[in-house]
Amino acid sequence: MDVREALYTTRMMRRMRPDPIPLETQCRILDAAIRAPNGGNTQRWHFLVVDDREHKEKLAELYRECREREYQEIAAGLMGRSLHGDDEERAETLRKIKASGKYFTDHFAEIPLLIFVFSIDDHGGANIYPAIWSTFLAARAEGVGGVMSTVLRYAEDTVTDMLHVPVEQGWRMTAMLAFGYPLGRWGVAANRRPVHEVASRNHWGQPFGAEIPAPLWSGPTEPAGTQHNA
Structure with a gap:
């Protein structure tokens, strides 16, 4: 795939098919991710893959609760979102965002692959975000869509406990990446x-x-x- 096609058409896909992503495809995606540049080649990252249905069902309940909390903060004006366009266009954009977000939440347990990204002493994400973007570009090359979410930050302690993350060593959750073959088309x-x-x-x-x-x-x-x- 041409690099410009990957850059221009890699978008956040929240509507995905439940079809599993083959292990060899996952290997190619993550192998590309760890080639991302990072300061001093310290590689302060860890990618925790979750595909267990029981885990996903528990996380789905947490995600729904956290999403409601986030929208409550937005409604209360505690979290601003600046949308481009006139009032009518912004309203339509927000409607689409909420609709796709609701679909994602309602079908969370069916998402074939979750990747929780953890970092340690990362200077505001300077080392981990290039790797995250490489993950999405590599997935795009495989025909796999995805979305990055930080909604579960509201329940970070619960998530890290569930996944047995050694937080005492300094590991912190940066984001959750969700991947699957998209129902929509690239553009x-x-x-x-x-x-x-x-x-x-x-x-x-x-x-x-x-x-x-x-x-x-x-x-x-x-x-x-x-x-x-x-």
Whole structure:
């Protein structure tokens, strides 16, 4: 797969088929992930794979509780979310996000593969996030979709206890990655503010120097009416 296709079409997929992901595919995904750059090659990461149905059912209940807590904080204004577009467009975007999030929550126990990512002394995630993004790109090359979630941070102690994480050694949960073969199709995210609106040069607020009104890679045209996950 062309690198630009991977970069432009790797999106968060919350609707997945329950079909298992073969072990050899998982090996290729994680082997690519650990090749990511990290400071001093210290490799302060650990990827805990969960595919046990009983574990997933327990985590599903926790996830539902944590998601409700997060939405309560959003409703109370304790957690801001800035969405691009006018009022009507923002409302529609939020509706789609909530709908896909609800589907993900309702079908959590059916997700074929969960990967909990742990790090230690990671300087704000500088070492682990490149590895996480490599995981998604590698999965994309395998036709596997996924989403990163930090919702379970509300129940981190319960999760780490359930998974027997040696927190006394300093390990902390960075995120949970969920993977499966997507129900939707891949496509370029069109709802992004263009580069010249979110970038400047030399000083904040100074013009970037070029305008990019449309994606610079479009790839193959997909059938009309194709649905994508937010």
